[in-house]
Amino acid sequence: MELEELFRRLDACYDVSGWWPAESRWEVMVGAILVQQTTWESVVKVLESMRRRGILDVDAVASMPLGELERLVRPAGFYRQKAARLQHLARYLRERYGSDPGGILDKGTEEARAELLSLPGIGEETADAILLFGGRRPRFIAAAYVRRTFDRLGILSSSDYGEVQRFVEARVPPDPDRYARCYALLVHHARTACRSRPRCAGCCLRDACPATA
């Protein structure tokens, strides 16, 4: 199946509007780190509890005792790493950019990406999620779900993040809303219909998914 047809079918099949709700660029950054290897539902619990306490804020996260941040992050798993990485990012923004996430995100896309990647706990997926949802840059997120789905459908078999990303970016117009929707559609599909048995039973890709039972 061609990439264009895949997106056309998924788009007709699922509604992923409001996929990454966030009220600020800092909230996108926090969500991007928290959501690593966990569910968005768990992330929402943490974000909401932070919001209720009025500490969904760069300076608050930079200043609070690490143990308190760990306690808040616990529902999202890997809480010791995530709390340390969030506080590192908050202190980095506070020290270098007066606590403004725009200090990074308003730079050129490549420079901003390199800077994000230099921070602990921010790898390619997280950096691209921050650039796409927080910075509205046309960066496609080549997540593991994306690579597995492309592989299964015979669109592109590669475990190389950059190769998969370039493949999509060379074929889809560089519109951040479009990239966000394509990514959301792929992940949503992978987590819902694609997981039922037989694979994709009753979903828009049932004729294309190899029956792996």
Add this chain to the structure above:
DNA sequence: ACCCAGGTGGCCC
């Protein structure tokens, strides 16, 4: 009692 989850980093070869 499993398995999975919107990854990253460290270590080994």
Add this chain to the structure above:
DNA sequence: GGGCCACATGGG
């Protein structure tokens, strides 16, 4: 460059 592993809570 790839293949393992730890990291951790919460839901099916």
